[in-house]
Amino acid sequence: MDDKVNETLFEAPPMAEQERMVEAILFATAEPITVRELEARMPHGSDPAEALVYLKKRYEGRGVQVMRVGDAWAIRTAGDLGFLMQKETIETRKLSRAAIETLAIVAYHQPVTRAEIEEIRGVSVSRGTIDQLIELEWIRFGRRRMTPGRPVTFVVTQGFLDHFGLENARDLPGLKELRSAGLLDNRPPPGVGAALDDDEDESPDGQDELFED
Amino acid sequence: MDDKVNETLFEAPPMAEQERMVEAILFATAEPITVRELEARMPHGSDPAEALVYLKKRYEGRGVQVMRVGDAWAIRTAGDLGFLMQKETIETRKLSRAAIETLAIVAYHQPVTRAEIEEIRGVSVSRGTIDQLIELEWIRFGRRRMTPGRPVTFVVTQGFLDHFGLENARDLPGLKELRSAGLLDNRPPPGVGAALDDDEDESPDGQDELFED
Amino acid sequence: MSETGEDDWEADDVEARLAAEALIVDVDGFEGPLDLLLTLSRTQKVDLRKVSVLQLAEQYLAFIDQAKALRLELAADYLVMAAWLAFLKSRLLLPPDPSEEGPSGEDLAAHLAFQLERLAAMREASAKLMARDQLGRDFFARGIPEDVTRVRRVTYSATLLDLMQAYSRIRTKDDFRPFVMDREKVFTMEQALDRMRGLIGFAGDWTELISYLPEGWEADPVKRRSATAATFAATLELVKAGQIELRQGDVFAPIQIRKKGT
Numbered sequence: 001m002d003d004k005v006n007e008t009l010f011e012a013p014p015m016a017e018q019e020r021m022v023e024a025i026l027f028a029t030a031e032p033i034t035v036r037e038l039e040a041r042m043p044h045g046s047d048p049a050e051a052l053v054y055l056k057k058r059y060e061g062r063g064v065q066v067m068r069v070g071d072a073w074a075i076r077t078a079g080d081l082g083f084l085m086q087k088e089t090i091e092t093r094k095l096s097r098a099a100i101e102t103l104a105i106v107a108y109h110q111p112v113t114r115a116e117i118e119e120i121r122g123v124s125v126s127r128g129t130i131d132q133l134i135e136l137e138w139i140r141f142g143r144r145r146m147t148p149g150r151p152v153t154f155v156v157t158q159g160f161l162d163h164f165g166l167e168n169a170r171d172l173p174g175l176k177e178l179r180s181a182g183l184l185d186n187r188p189p190p191g192v193g194a195a196l197d198d199d200e201d202e203s204p205d206g207q208d209e210l211f212e213d
Numbered sequence: 214m215d216d217k218v219n220e221t222l223f224e225a226p227p228m229a230e231q232e233r234m235v236e237a238i239l240f241a242t243a244e245p246i247t248v249r250e251l252e253a254r255m256p257h258g259s260d261p262a263e264a265l266v267y268l269k270k271r272y273e274g275r276g277v278q279v280m281r282v283g284d285a286w287a288i289r290t291a292g293d294l295g296f297l298m299q300k301e302t303i304e305t306r307k308l309s310r311a312a313i314e315t316l317a318i319v320a321y322h323q324p325v326t327r328a329e330i331e332e333i334r335g336v337s338v339s340r341g342t343i344d345q346l347i348e349l350e351w352i353r354f355g356r357r358r359m360t361p362g363r364p365v366t367f368v369v370t371q372g373f374l375d376h377f378g379l380e381n382a383r384d385l386p387g388l389k390e391l392r393s394a395g396l397l398d399n400r401p402p403p404g405v406g407a408a409l410d411d412d413e414d415e416s417p418d419g420q421d422e423l424f425e426d
Numbered sequence: 427m428s429e430t431g432e433d434d435w436e437a438d439d440v441e442a443r444l445a446a447e448a449l450i451v452d453v454d455g456f457e458g459p460l461d462l463l464l465t466l467s468r469t470q471k472v473d474l475r476k477v478s479v480l481q482l483a484e485q486y487l488a489f490i491d492q493a494k495a496l497r498l499e500l501a502a503d504y505l506v507m508a509a510w511l512a513f514l515k516s517r518l519l520l521p522p523d524p525s526e527e528g529p530s531g532e533d534l535a536a537h538l539a540f541q542l543e544r545l546a547a548m549r550e551a552s553a554k555l556m557a558r559d560q561l562g563r564d565f566f567a568r569g570i571p572e573d574v575t576r577v578r579r580v581t582y583s584a585t586l587l588d589l590m591q592a593y594s595r596i597r598t599k600d601d602f603r604p605f606v607m608d609r610e611k612v613f614t615m616e617q618a619l620d621r622m623r624g625l626i627g628f629a630g631d632w633t634e635l636i637s638y639l640p641e642g643w644e645a646d647p648v649k650r651r652s653a654t655a656a657t658f659a660a661t662l663e664l665v666k667a668g669q670i671e672l673r674q675g676d677v678f679a680p681i682q683i684r685k686k687g688t
Contacts, residue, residue: 023276024290025297027240028566041297063236077572081237084254087576095584097592103584104593121596136582164586178594241572278565288568295564311457317552333544335460336503376561386554396547402537403529 012045015054022051032072098129103138107160107169111142111153130154138163225258228267235264245285245375281380283371292378312342316351320373320385321397324355324366329399343367351376453498459507462486464542464549474543479535480518483511514538613643613653618660626670632682635661 012018021042025033038048052073056066059075067076077085095103102125105117117125133139142155156169166172225231234255238246251261265286269279272288280289290298308316315338318330330338346352355368369382379385391397456462466485467477490508493500517531559565621640635657643653661683664670674681 020274020276020291021294021297024294024566025276027277027288028290028298028569029300030569032570041300061233063233063238064240074570075240077237077241078233081234084234084238085241085572085575087254089576089578091578091580092583093580095582095588099582100584100588100592101596104589105596107589108593132582164584164589166586173590178590240568243567243571289561290566292559292565295559295566298566313552313556314457314548317548317555320555321548321551333541333548334457335463335541335545336458377555377558378561378565379558385551386558387551391547391551394547396544400537400540403533 011043012047013043015047015051018042018046018048018051019054019058021046022048022055026055026066026073026075029074032069032074034072038073096129098123098126099132102129103133103156103160106133106139106154107156107172110155110169111145112155113145113151113153115151117154225260226256228260228264231255231259231261231264232267232271234259235261235268239268239279239286239288242287245282245287245371247285251286280378282375283381285371287375289378308345309342311336311339312345315342316346316369316373319346319352319367320369320382321388321391322399323368323382324358325368326358326364326366328364330367453493453500459486459504460541460545462489462504463507463538464545467542474539474546477539477542479538480515482538483515483518486511487515611646611649611652613640613649613656615656615659615663618653618656619663622657622660622664626664626683626685630685632673632684635681635683638683 013021022038025038025041035049035052038052039046042048052066059066063078063081064075065078067074069076098121101121102117105120106112109116109120114125114130130139134141136159137157138160139154140157142153144150145153160166161168226234235251238251238254248262248265251265252259255261265279269281272279275291276294277288277290280287311334314334315330318333319325322329322333327338327343343352350370350372352367352373353370355366357363357365373379374381382388388397453462456465463482463486466489467474467482469485470477470481472478487508490500490504514531514534518535522530561567617640622638625638636654638657638661639650639653643649658681661670661672661681665672669686670683671686672681672683
């Protein structure tokens with residue numbers, strides 16, 4: 001037992017030197033490296049596992065970290081400095097027509113269920129469109145509707161109001177104003193006008209709680 | 214008052230943090246990075262040059278080293294640990310004697326024209342030799358010589374410094390001795406002196422800046 | 427001095443001759459005459475600064491002679507160097523001729539010695555350079571480089587107007603009709619052509635094109651523009667068909683037409 005210890009002591013380089021070696025190998029290898037591979041490359045009797053403990057400690061809080069990757073080891077950028085490895089370019093895109101229409105419906109009809117959005121648009125609303133609007137933090141889930149199936153509703157967010165410069169969703173121009181602004185066709189087909197009015201008359205009930213300041 | 218506000222807005226991170234950032238960036242890349250590039254990637258107001266001084270000191274005696282390569286910086290494994298790296302060694306094409314000598318002549322005599330290289334070696338330099346060195350990114354075209362025919366000159370690159378672990382072209386082995394022995398002089402053959410005088414007047418200037426910091 | 431040089435060469439031992447012959451066999455291995463001279467100078471076993479250029483010239487010439495005797499093909503620059511060294515040798519051996527211009531034999535010899543020393547120095551420098559630790563051989567760059575990734579962050583934008591327009595679109599989509607151009611105010615070329623065909627019979631004299639515009643199309647500028655364009659296009663068609671002639675006195679002057687063949 002003592003002989004063994006002595007043997008190792010004499011053959012292996014000092015631990016500080018082993019640490020240097022592990023450091024250099026970890027730095028230069030093209031892939032994470034296992035303790036066994038380290039052992040194979042270092043002088044006989046080296047204990048890379050121990051050297052790794054010291055090295056890992058030495059890099060604590062530094063710009064790079066000694067990290068375990070599966071059963072191998074590698075030097076990696078410290079998590080909080082990842083931003084230095086990226087160059088961000090911001091690209092502004094126009095929202096798709098489906099998304100803007102869905103958003104408009106939520107804004108005008110909130111709280112509104114997906115089924116209702118689809119009914120108004122006359123086409124189905126893709127999961128992606130809803131997800132995108134939620135991700136943009138322009139819509140969020142509202143309360144469940146107290147109807148069979150208890151469907152979730154969607155409402156617009158404070159972020160939405162901020163983005164569009166609205167105090168309040170009630171500030172959205174009504175259909176009459178849209179019409180007088182020339183945004184709505186001047187000639188609504190017969191019968192639609194009445195339906196719209198109903199719509200407008202009816203919606204405040206549902207909306208009141210949401211539009212309360 | 215406004216200035217103060219702006220200053221605080223753009224306050225650079227503490228030096229210890231800047232050192233971490235430089236560390237992370239240098240670790241991440243295989244190619245040397247200039248101070249200017251570091252500056253561009255770090256938060257506004259950072260002073261990577263100062264951070265590099267600390268970082269270089271921190272890595273003294275470690276398994277990897279912070280090395281200066283011309284006006285750029287890189288982390289490289291310590292030279293004494295090369296024996297651990299057989300696996301990483303890239304088999305490079307063996308350079309011909311002509312290529313090695315041409316490279317040395319460019320390094321020690323830069324900026325140097327092809328005619329001058331040929332004069333020193335006493336033999337014509339093949340196109341292929343120059344091409345090979347350019348392809349290795351060890352030499353590149355320098356400024357044209359302001360002599361009749363305005364011949365192009367060659368100088369060594371940052372890649373050359375990096376490859377041979379030189380901080381600077383002035384660190385070339387034996388450069389001072391060669392210079393004081395007059396062996397880097399562009400001494401024209403007797404009788405041709407007058408024609409080459411211009412050349413001589415101009416070349417020291419050109420060289421000075423190359424061997425300057 | 428020259429005498430002793432000769433003697434040295436004559437008296438040179440067998441070893442040197444063998445060495446010279448070995449050089450000849452290896453003639454392809456030399457990088458030009460200067461390289462060969464440098465190798466020959468080493469056989470003098472003195473510091474390059476003390477090398478006897480005269481002796482060197484003789485060594486070189488002897489080398490060339492032997493190569494010739496062996497019918498070895500030598501590149502032209504070796505022969506040029508031989509000629510030059512023969513000239514140098516004569517300069518060094520003969521007393522200087524005061525009437526002769528140009529550099530002295532000593533100057534030329536000194537320069538050759540400098541060239542040899544410089545070449546030797548560069549050889550040594552390149553050896554030192556290559557002996558340095560080299561990247562990828564003795565020291566190493568990062569094995570797992572992380573490139574700067576360009577992150578493209580897409581932000582979506584919409585304005586209140588987009589929102590309102592979208593809503594309007596939905597609420598009025600029942601009214602939607604496919605887009606068709608409003609033809610009410612358009613006079614087509616076909617119409618103009620029909621009209622012109624009926625009228626050109628009367629155009630014996632130059633008449634202004636403008637007078638051919640259809641009735642009721644002059645007042646409304648939109649209608650007038652359309653009618654003018656159509657009528658002009660129709661006119662060009664008729665010119666092409668060889669039925670009428672067309673002229674314009676000046677830029678922006680009235681365009682006139684008349685029936686062809688009058």
